Amino acid sequence: MNKTLVSFLVFVVGLAVFHNVIFPVFTPKEIGWFLNRYVYYLLFIAYLLIAHFMLRLKAPISLMGLFVWALGFYFYKWVLYPPIPWTLFITYMVMWSIGTFLYVSQDPDTFREFRKPIVKAIVGEYKLAQIVLLTVLPLLVGWATYQSIIPNYQEPVELRTVHPAPPATTKVHGKTYPLESTNNPFRIDEQDNYKESFPFLDADKHEYMKYVTEGGTIFFQNCHFCHGDQLNGLGMFSHVFNPTPANFIDPGTIAMLQESFLFWRVAKGGPGLPNESTPWSSSMPPWEEHLKTDEIWKVILFEYWYTGWHPRTFGTEGSES
Amino acid sequence: MTSNNYIKRLILSFLTVALIAVPGTALAALPDAVKKDLLEKGKKVYFKRCVWCHGVEGGGDGPSADRLFTRPRNFIQGTFKIRTTDSGELPMEADLIKTVKNGLPGSAMPAWGEFLSNDEIVAAVNFVKTLVQDRDFNDIEDEEVFVQDFGTNPWGTKGPYHLGIPQADIDTGKEIFTKNKCFECHGGEGRGDGNPTMKDDWGFPIVAADWQQCWNFRGSRRDPYDPFHIVRTISTGLNGTPMPNFKDQIIVEDRWKIAAFVNSLCPRKKIDPLTNKPIPDFLIQSVYTAGNVVGKIDDPSWASPDTDRRIVALSEELAENPLRHYIAMAGQITRGKRNFNPKTDNLWISSRWSEEEGAVYYLVEYHLRFLSQDPEYPDAVAIQWPAKLQDLFGAEKPYFIFGDSKKPVDLWKASFMVQDYSATNAPSEKGYQLDVNVNETVGFGFDAISDKEYE
Numbered sequence: 001m002n003k004t005l006v007s008f009l010v011f012v013v014g015l016a017v018f019h020n021v022i023f024p025v026f027t028p029k030e031i032g033w034f035l036n037r038y039v040y041y042l043l044f045i046a047y048l049l050i051a052h053f054m055l056r057l058k059a060p061i062s063l064m065g066l067f068v069w070a071l072g073f074y075f076y077k078w079v080l081y082p083p084i085p086w087t088l089f090i091t092y093m094v095m096w097s098i099g100t101f102l103y104v105s106q107d108p109d110t111f112r113e114f115r116k117p118i119v120k121a122i123v124g125e126y127k128l129a130q131i132v133l134l135t136v137l138p139l140l141v142g143w144a145t146y147q148s149i150i151p152n153y154q155e156p157v158e159l160r161t162v163h164p165a166p167p168a169t170t171k172v173h174g175k176t177y178p179l180e181s182t183n184n185p186f187r188i189d190e191q192d193n194y195k196e197s198f199p200f201l202d203a204d205k206h207e208y209m210k211y212v213t214e215g216g217t218i219f220f221q222n223c224h225f226c227h228g229d230q231l232n233g234l235g236m237f238s239h240v241f242n243p244t245p246a247n248f249i250d251p252g253t254i255a256m257l258q259e260s261f262l263f264w265r266v267a268k269g270g271p272g273l274p275n276e277s278t279p280w281s282s283s284m285p286p287w288e289e290h291l292k293t294d295e296i297w298k299v300i301l302f303e304y305w306y307t308g309w310h311p312r313t314f315g316t317e318g319s320e321s
Numbered sequence: 322m323t324s325n326n327y328i329k330r331l332i333l334s335f336l337t338v339a340l341i342a343v344p345g346t347a348l349a350a351l352p353d354a355v356k357k358d359l360l361e362k363g364k365k366v367y368f369k370r371c372v373w374c375h376g377v378e379g380g381g382d383g384p385s386a387d388r389l390f391t392r393p394r395n396f397i398q399g400t401f402k403i404r405t406t407d408s409g410e411l412p413m414e415a416d417l418i419k420t421v422k423n424g425l426p427g428s429a430m431p432a433w434g435e436f437l438s439n440d441e442i443v444a445a446v447n448f449v450k451t452l453v454q455d456r457d458f459n460d461i462e463d464e465e466v467f468v469q470d471f472g473t474n475p476w477g478t479k480g481p482y483h484l485g486i487p488q489a490d491i492d493t494g495k496e497i498f499t500k501n502k503c504f505e506c507h508g509g510e511g512r513g514d515g516n517p518t519m520k521d522d523w524g525f526p527i528v529a530a531d532w533q534q535c536w537n538f539r540g541s542r543r544d545p546y547d548p549f550h551i552v553r554t555i556s557t558g559l560n561g562t563p564m565p566n567f568k569d570q571i572i573v574e575d576r577w578k579i580a581a582f583v584n585s586l587c588p589r590k591k592i593d594p595l596t597n598k599p600i601p602d603f604l605i606q607s608v609y610t611a612g613n614v615v616g617k618i619d620d621p622s623w624a625s626p627d628t629d630r631r632i633v634a635l636s637e638e639l640a641e642n643p644l645r646h647y648i649a650m651a652g653q654i655t656r657g658k659r660n661f662n663p664k665t666d667n668l669w670i671s672s673r674w675s676e677e678e679g680a681v682y683y684l685v686e687y688h689l690r691f692l693s694q695d696p697e698y699p700d701a702v703a704i705q706w707p708a709k710l711q712d713l714f715g716a717e718k719p720y721f722i723f724g725d726s727k728k729p730v731d732l733w734k735a736s737f738m739v740q741d742y743s744a745t746n747a748p749s750e751k752g753y754q755l756d757v758n759v760n761e762t763v764g765f766g767f768d769a770i771s772d773k774e775y776e
Contacts, residue, residue, distance in 0.1 A: 029438070153604060198368040200377045220373035220385035225654065225661065229374070229431045236429050237651035239596035242603060269655075271720060281718065285655035306369070 007059035010051045011067055015074070018044045023078075041079045045071070061113045065104040072096035161276045163257070170264045172288050172296075182260040184311075185294075186211040186301045194305065215302030218295050222287070231306055241283050248307050255309040262300045262311075266291075350468050352458045353414035356447045363448025366441045371449075374429060379452030381523075390662030391428050392525050396449055399456035400522060400561035403540040406466040408558040408566035411456060413468065417446045419542060426545070426597050427537030427666075471552050472573045476581075482589050482632055483546040486581045494582030497575050506563065507532060511586045512688045522561045528690045529564070534667070535587035536598055543597050546587065548580035555579060588627035590647060599667075602646035607672035607681055614673045614682045619752060623684055625671050643671035643684075656722050656767040664691050668702070685735075703734040708763055723764035731773060732762045 018040070026040035048067070051057075059067070076084065076092050084092070105111040121129035169178050189208045199216055202209040220229075226245035228235040233247030248254050254262060264272075270282035287296060304311055367375075374393035376382040381395030394401070403420050404412040421442050422434035433442060450458045457464060476486050498504070508515040511532030521527045530538055536545040540554055555576045558566030567576065590599035615622050625642040626635060649667050652660035668687035674680065685702050707719045708729040717728075724730035740754040761773040 153606060196365070198365075200372060201368060216373055217384035220383065221388055222654075224373075224385060224429065225652070229370075229429060230433075230436050232436070234431065234595055239593060239598045239601065240649040240651040289655075290659075 003057050004059055004063060006055065007052065007057040007063060010055070010057065011048065014044070014047055014051065018047070019078070037079050037081055041075060061104055061110045062117055065100050065114060068103055069097060069100045072100070164274050164276055166261050166264050167274070170267060172267045173293050175293070177260065177263065179258070179260040179264055182263065184259045184297050184301055186297050191305060191310065211298050212302050212305045215298035215300070216306070218291065218299050219302055222290070223299065231303060243282065248303050254303055254307065254311070256312055258313065259300050259311040263296055266296050266299065350466055351461050352411045352464050352466050354459045355450045359444040359447045360451060362441070363444035363446070366437065366445040367448045370433070370437070371445065379449065385429065388661040389429050390664070391527060393429070395523060396452040397454045398522070398561070399453040402559040402561060404557050404560070405468050405553065406557065407469065407568065409560060410466045411458060411464055413466070414446060417449065418442055421446060423542040425539040426541055426543065427539060432543060432597070469556050469568065471549065471556055472577065474549060475574070475577055480544060480547060481592070483548060483584065484589070484633065486585065490578050490581045491585045494578035494580070497571065497579050498582055501567065501571065511583065512690070514688065514690045517691045519563050527562055531688055531690065532583045532586045533588065533688065535584070536592055545592060546584065546589070548577065548584045551580035551583050552576045589632045590629050591632070598649060599647050601649040605646050605670055605672055606644055607674045608643045610673045610675045612675065613678055614675045614680065616682065618684055623671065627669055643673055645669045645671045653722060665689060699736050700738060701734055701736040703732050705764070706731040723767050723770060725766050730764045732764055732770065733759070734762065735759045
């Protein structure tokens, strides 16, 4: 059998089997030192090398170049985790393509060999390839141009700041709180001591759990409708709103904020947002109208206990991370 | 393979097929006993995740309960809705695990499958079994259960949308629906508005399922268009609710046909896998009309299917008609009488505009399962607009709870009262007469609404 074809099949069939059968095995819920996606990727490359060596395959340089390029594409698109943004993907692939080109043009012989099929297609030695190249390519470009200028309906773009700069002070129930120096009055102990404690059951034993229970009670009477029973921003009402309610499980929300910032946001809600967040763009109610100051602090205490995050602190003492 | 062996195998497979093919057979089984070694872990999960709604003793009376509709389940009596076992019986452990994993759409119960590990869910389910006081999962004498056989999908339709069920079966399903008086609770058009006075076993108000919103079916397991879930509910009933089982009244083939009918009522929309609801149409398109727009809602020019035309191709005559947009709704919990448990969670809007008239028309449809008793809030719908759009900067918006002193909103409010409609009647082919009353107001704040005056 044609060795080029065998080499191609080794690659394509191998990738299909690896991706569909072996990849799920290497991406379990709990990642290990061996069972992870990068080891999987190295294994796939090892398989390619070994298969080519064992079968004594020598693919032409154009095919090898294609393999190298496809391996890069596969890595950035499916293996690398977490997924990278599209723009970054394009940047990486441009670099990778340049690298592939360097590989095929490493010496004049390989480059000539690489060029050969392309030149043959253009001058008409490969008649079919020439026809395809000269008709399909212009059509494809034409289609892409048409797609980009065809009028369509889109909702208007709304840019907003996710974490707006907080004001220096906020006035809640007649008392002014400086945001920089205000701490949660109910954070009376190290939160991690209560990881295994039960709300309600331990509320009598530990004062801290009493506050967590009270905060949770308020949360599940008022907040879970939007922020969700799992605090992941997927409550019963969540799909209605744009922007969607904040997800407290996400490391980008309460995990990177001071408690006083949360206090300000809870107390003032959407109407209290500064101009840069385009006023009224959040449907969060100003909770100072419905909750007491203490209740707001307890809810915040609960949110950190439930998610396991620690509030950001700027002091020298007791600062985490 | 020798021919002898082959024949044996053939007989065996015939036997298997014969066993499966006997319709309506129920397999007697025992409820899964409580796994005692999991209880400690289960208690931890329960008291962190579940207690807030289901309560310390599992009485469905956690802090959130009073503000929820439907209320969280009370575990004490051992009544569980979504089962594969006969009506009134305890569920299998696998049923409970599936419920916890997939949540109960349309209620506050979220899907825990991606949030907790499988071990945690199994442990929590076993702990919940110990909260049942009136019955006993370990009682092998009195708690024998019968796991029903629901047959298989006779049309072999595929998810996610399960299209292609023959119209003849849907029509037969509708006949069986009428014959068994399903409309007495579910309403003539399956909108769940047949009986607004129903109560559950604990005396709390409850409504029948709205078949036109299958993504809210409690037992839909995040696969709302699969008719299997409807067959299961018809066959097992929903313990603790007025929904009975029809296992003995309706043969299993006919139950599949009812399911085909119920399923056909649900518009095919793209479902957001995170929230398990249709993705709202944030942009409402208004269709240009040459000449005047017909101002009657039952005019054929307004007829438009609610199904997404990217999923089901439309007939040519409907293709030009206005799109029907799905708008999700939430309760207004900020001002005034706070609505934590809205009875309507979506509405459908289509629109047309006419240059000649200088007018835009909106047709707003929603399913109301309780007629309002409150004279202040009758059966009405309002649209809010920025009153002074030209004064707003960029994407700035007014406060859409009736505006504020600086940025007022215009309110178009339409009240409807149905004249000759009785929910428990069989569906009327002619439709119903409406009292429609429209007024235009301007809001400068929640308590500052006045009539709109034109200069």
